[in-house]
Amino acid sequence: GDSVTQMEGPVTLSEEAFLTINCTYTATGYPSLFWYVQYPGEGLQLLLKATKADDKGSNKGFEATYRKETTSFHLEKGSVQVSDSAVYFCALISSGSARQLTFGSGTQLTVLP
Amino acid sequence: DAGVTQSPTHLIKTRGQQVTLRCSPKSGHDTVSWYQQALGQGPQFIFQYYEEEERQRGNFPDRFSGHQFPNYSSELNVNALLLGDSALYLCASSSTAGSYNEQFFGPGTRLTVL
Numbered sequence: 001g002d003s004v005t006q007m008e009g010p011v012t013l014s015e016e017a018f019l020t021i022n023c024t025y026t027a028t029g030y031p032s033l034f035w036y037v038q039y040p041g042e043g044l045q046l047l048l049k050a051t052k053a054d055d056k057g058s059n060k061g062f063e064a065t066y067r068k069e070t071t072s073f074h075l076e077k078g079s080v081q082v083s084d085s086a087v088y089f090c091a092l093i094s095s096g097s098a099r100q101l102t103f104g105s106g107t108q109l110t111v112l113p
Numbered sequence: 114d115a116g117v118t119q120s121p122t123h124l125i126k127t128r129g130q131q132v133t134l135r136c137s138p139k140s141g142h143d144t145v146s147w148y149q150q151a152l153g154q155g156p157q158f159i160f161q162y163y164e165e166e167e168r169q170r171g172n173f174p175d176r177f178s179g180h181q182f183p184n185y186s187s188e189l190n191v192n193a194l195l196l197g198d199s200a201l202y203l204c205a206s207s208s209t210a211g212s213y214n215e216q217f218f219g220p221g222t223r224l225t226v227l
Contacts, residue, residue, distance in 0.1 A: 043221050044205075091155075100146070100169055
């Protein structure tokens with residue numbers, strides 16, 4: 001079945017540091033890939049997405065590239081801010097799943113001033 | 114646009130009881146999905162409703178059931194509650210129109226089973 005493996009956390013960085021959160025997946029067909037963010041006490045918000053190989057999703061300074069050859073979708077940001085502190089989830093929807101999202105276990109990011 | 118709303122925000126029940134959680138989808142959306150998020154884990158898909166029918170179901174027992182109403186709102190029912198049902202329950206809505214069906218999440222209902 002479909003699965004998503006995320007880099008274990010928690011991750012603690014200083015403000016303006018470079019961020020990478022690794023994500024790899026297993027899925028049938030050609031899945032769509034997503035990064036969601038969850039701020040404390042809130043639901044999930046879509047951060048970015050990519051729907052086909054070599055697509056780059058980007059939003060709020062975050063980027064991730066759909067790499068079919070390595071089945072990866074790593075999240076990056078060049079300079080993190082304290083306000084980026086949250087839990088980040090990698091997720092996919094595979095072509096045969098009727099739009100069921102499969103999530104990774106999440107990575108807690110804390111950015112210190 | 115109110116977005117996806119869920120009620121109640123928090124709920125405390127005891128083992129063996131039954132609970133009903135409610136979700137109103139984003140305006141213009143016709144599909145509702147439910148997810149269970151245990152503490153420190155990613156959300157797990159419970160089921161999805163479209164046209165008032167369960168379209169797909171995840172790996173959850175029959176104690177978990179749902180309903181979708183003609184106005185697209187939805188309920189999640191859990192019977193014979195267990196301690197392990199304590200979690201954040203998330204509702205997500207989407208639209209079948211178009212080729213890409215982004216799911217929008219509500220703030221969730223925090224269920225505690227004692």
